Amino acid sequence: MSSFVTVADLVKDNELKVYSGEELLDEKKVTTSDISRPGIELTGYFDYYPSERIQLFGQTESAYSRSMTANNRYKVMLEICREDTPVLLISRAIQPSEELLKAAEEHKVPVIGSELPTTRLSSMITEYLDRRLAPRESIHGVFVDVYGIGILLTGHSGIGKSETALELVKRGHRLIADDRVDVYQQDEKTIVGEAPKILNHLLEIRGIGIIDVMNLFGAGAVRSSSDIQLIINLENWSPDKNYDRIGSMENKREIFDVQVPQITVPVKVGRNISIIIEVAAMNYRAKKMGYDATKKFEENLGALIQDNTNKEDK
Template identity: 90%
Template sequence: MTNFVTVSQLVEDNELKVYSGEELLKDKKVITSDISRPGIELTGYFDYYPSERIQLFGQTESAYSRSMTSNNRYKVMLELCREDTPALLISRNIQPSKEILQAAKEHNVPVIGSTLPTTRLSSMITEYLDEKLAPRESIHGVLVDVYGIGILLTGHSGIGKSETALELVKRGHRLIADDRVDVYQRDEKTIVGEAPKILNHLLEIRGIGIIDVMNLFGAGAVRSKSEIQLIINLENWSADKNYDRIGTLEDKRTFFDVDVPQITVPVKVGRNISIIIEVAAMNYRAKKMGYDATKKFEDNLGLLIKENEAKTKNDGEGK
């Protein structure tokens, strides 16, 4: 099933004004984030007209249309307003001509507008539609913001993800989602997670029940969404399993076509998982800034080996 956004949602979420066709907004659907600026169409060329896109009129398009005769302007606007055209969008608070309003009314196309400059408006609407129309996946886990790093906690039910998130909130970090995380791809390199509306700001603690984190800890303890930059998988400690002790084992999890780094943290009595997660966040940030403690250890180890080899060689020659 194709994702869509109604023009009504578009208008409400982006504070757009409605010039005409308000009764059509809930029925008109936007199915693509691409926006068209109908420059060549105003000259009468419609062989490759992307009618399923929002048609954006800026200062250039509006000025050109004003240079046309009323009859020609009306004919072109009739061609622009197709059955699958979601809306005509006008920037810079430019008032639509009577020909635009008449043609749009005849073909049931709403006319909406904004005070923003054309480029900014196009960028804002495109980003909004990219987010709303992106493929989504609901996964089991807890998403937290630790030192500005979006960390997704995964693991079997009962491993302590929610309790760890609560401890992190008490330590000044922020909760994004508990139990279920809605994940979508924002662009070619970015995965974003947010809470389902029904679970927004809520945290489930076994033995206590549901708590409202924003109500208990304040607005600074929650975020609505965050980029997922690191996954920490919590699992019960097993003496038979070899865990990464140096940081050379690289794991990842793929969402859609984006790879997100993943580490596994064993859980057992005596380990402070929240502090470990804080350190993991700081270590991730350090790597992004170009400092890799694992590489430094390997470099130091290499130097030590060379020094020992040189010493052994010198001792052999001395004999």
């Protein structure tokens, strides 16, 4: 889990402009994804001022501050710029006032900006910080994009996850991560997976070694991240185990606070696992669109039983 994001990273990753305090960017840290628009603070009310947040000045805040006298504006800006204030962010390429820059310099608060509209900028930065500050964990497995569905392949080491991913890449699908998948919770319903930087685009095949998928198959064969929508657990076939043959056994795996659908696919000689995974992805998409083949089968079976019962009654 990352407990902070430096303002330097914030500026670099979001292509923001630095108005002042460039020497402070590496030491200033953002610890929360909440963003404050200091509207009421401009009137002088600071009883509940969240100074630890990014302070975002939009058109409204900037216009109101321009209506103040220079002296009052400077006093208010001194109150806004506190020791724990990470940064002042200005939208719409609005030029910061001299009083704002002076107060920020005195209290060692950097001032940055963007050409984006305020609402859009706020959403972009919040999403970025949610992603960077979210709790993270690593899962052993292979993560692939099949028909736009993020599928996490799990199973014991040596079961053939990487080889299956290679076959899927050859069939036109995309690799996201091999061996280790870094995951984080984006919101109440979404888990996102990505590759650790050291393993980005790389795939390990026993007997060959490490291959660079992007170098061998092109940029279209890889993807940086995706939502984890389905987990497929690969395990060796056992004649003593009862596998789901209809699709009525709905299992889920909890990752953080999100329940992710999981199915188990037995592996044995003669089964084409790559094609099975493709079909699983298409079947998952069909269910999301409202068509469930299992329910259709159960309805047909029920109708058949009812029809036979009616014939016997006659």
